[in-house]
Amino acid sequence: MNQPQDGSSATPLLDRADVRVKHATGIGGAFEAFITRVKSGDLGFLPVIIGLLIICTVFQILNPVFLSSGNLTNLLFDSSTIGVISLGIVCVLMVAQIDLSVGSVSGFASALVGTLWVNQGWPVPLAIAAALIIGALIGAAYAFLFNWLGMPSFVSTLSGLLAFLGLQLYILRSTGSINLPFGSPLVSFGQLLTVPDWLAYALVALAAAGVFATNYRTEQRRKAAGLSTQPMVAIATKALAIFISLEFVVFYLNKTRGVPWIFGLFVALVVAMNYALKQTQWGRSLTAVGGNPEAARRSGINVRRVYMSAFMICSTLAALGGVLAAARLASASQQAGTGDVNLNAIAAAVIGGTSLFGGRGSAYSALLGIIVIQAISSGLTLLDLSSSLRYMITGAVLAIAVIVDSLSRRSRMSSGRA
Amino acid sequence: MSDFPENAVPRGEPVLSLRGISKHFGAVSALTDIEFDVHAGEVVALVGDNGAGKSTLVKILAGVHQPSAGEILFAGKPVKLVDPSTAIDLGIATVFQDLALCENLDVVANIFLGREKRPWRLDEVSMEIRAWTLLNELSARIPSVREPIASLSGGQRQTVAIARSLLLDPKLIMLDEPTAALGVAQTAEVLDLIERVRARGLGVLMISHNMEDVRAVADRIVVLRLGRNNGILAPDASNEELVSAITGASENSVTRRAGRRAQLEHSNEARA
Helix, strand or coil, X not given: CCCCCCXXXXXXXXXXXXXXXXXXXXXHHHHHHHHHHHHCCCCCCHHHHHHHHHHHHHHHHHCCCCCCHHHHHHHHXXXXXXXXXXXXXXXXXXXXXXXXXXXXXXXXXXXXXXXXXXXXXXXXXXXXXXXXXXXXXXXXXXXXXXXXXXXXXXXXXXXXXXXXXXXXXXXXXXXXXXXXXXXXXXXXXXXXXXXXXXXXXXXXXXHHHHHHHHHHHHHHHHHHCCCCCCCHHHHHHHHHHHHHHHHHHHHHHHCCCCCEHHHHHHHHHXXXXXXXXXXXXXXXXXXXXXXXXXXXXXXXXXHHHHHHHHHHHHHHHHHHHHHHHHHHHCEEECCXXXXXXXXXXXXXXXXXXXXXXCXXXXXXXXHHHHHHHHHHHHHHHXXXXXXXXXXXXXXXXXXXXXXXXXXXXXXXXXXXXX | CCCCCHHHCCCCCEEEEEEEEEEEECCEEEEEEEEEEEECCEEEEEEECCCCCXXXXXXXXXXXXXXXXXXXXXXXXXXXXXXXXXXXXXXXXXXXCCCCCCCCCEHHHHHCCCCCCCCCCCCHHHHHHHHHHHHHHCCCCCCCCCCEHHHCCHHHHHHHHHHHHHCCCCCEEEEECCCCCCCHHHHHHHHXXXXXXXXXXXXXXXXXXXXXXXXXXXXXXXXXXXXXXXXEECCCCCHHHHHHHHHCCCCCHHHHHHHXXXXXXXXXXXXX
């Protein structure tokens, strides 16, 4: 039937047949497209990366120890626990919900592991599994309250915050805290173990090769199908940039202790979550429910199940974060998970660029956001400043992140990209 | 569209036949003894005033409601549309008035929402190819299928919604007020689109308030009034015929209004 009018001799590509649409080509075109995207409010990771550069510059000027290899390794050790919790927050924010109880759930999980392992003599893997299963059940309870009783997650998780804090205090009522044995694998994992130098280099090389291979295969398939393709140079450049920058980071960290295994676990979870969000039907459903739940329902998506999965993943990761925190501190105490853990986890996701309005976010926002927060914390500790100032500065950074989110959302709406 | 002159469209077998469909909500009869056919390659317009039962009928055909009495024949066989997925599986696609698109997802993701290829490793390339094929068949004006829906105009969104309904190769497509929210040019685009869908040999059932649009594309006009068939008209029926079929009287507010205007013009002429 209606063939597109084809003036040129070559058959136009399937997605380039419409002559009225301007398409960016080449490196200059790609740069132009990037500028247009940023102008229309699609900022991506730009704000958080700029923020991180500013923070690093300021602290490095104030105290040259800040960017030292040893301090950065320490920073990565500290980032991993709350980072894992923040990764779960990304999931609930994607469906435009919130979980305010992640701090309490993490503290409760660490108390559980401490009690079951040290006091009751359970094997460590079993104790950890129990904590994770309880975490999943807590998420299922929130989802039940939300799906069938229509209870806003803000309220249900707020009551969860109090209830699980109470449970944590109750479990630890006799001793106040349980010390985990030094030298045990779990504590070593949280405090000492780093990836061997050669393995870290190899893993980075493998990751870069993987990025290149998947992109290359996709472009080959697009070419075969008559769709527009990226130039080979662009794919190679991207993979090479990842390779060089990450190998440099690994090299720099390897000058002292190296890359912590606990951070390796965190990054692996981030990569897996990114894959799940971007490449699976589940991730697509999550994004759809966050954008327009009614449209998702009419498309045949089981919306309740999507909410259920988001809440369950969030509190399971919160419990895992609690276990890692216990390993990091070698103790399960009544203070675990209290204070700023909750808000840092939520702030990290938002600072990293996951929208509070739902339907827009990335697993990498948890990684970048928690590094920003830990960088502020580490920098201020190095300057020997009190925690009062740390709270104020983290609060200001969070406010800026939310303002950026709101403004870019408004800008997206006015240029039709909301 | 000059490409598809009305008389060149082959009138196929009846895709959908309604026989004595009634629907009661408690004591209220929303529909009584509705009978009409939709053939392959035919656009049937369903018109009627507010409360005439159009929406109820659409919901019955979409599988949302079940009829209280009567029989639905689909491709000659009696069927029971017990839920929306049964209707979709049979080949009845519905484009609801509010379109139900996710504005934060791109065009491909919206077209395939809930029916993605390879759930554990989305096959973006073949989904994009299929999306372009569908959109090109509709001669759609979509700049890029990788832009979020939010960046599209109302007409383009309607196009995406129609393309999505065509994804599963339906035999009948129902459009609820497809032009209600659109401007002049976009309305024309959607009407073109409806004619292209008809040219593919699908049956089209279009619900509309807009008599001009109805007359522009419909092969037959089914009038509902107070839940009953109130005549099946040809698209060249006069405005008076249509209005009186919809309102049920030749003496109604529309004719009175027309009368007043004629009088006014008459007196103006007399004054001049």
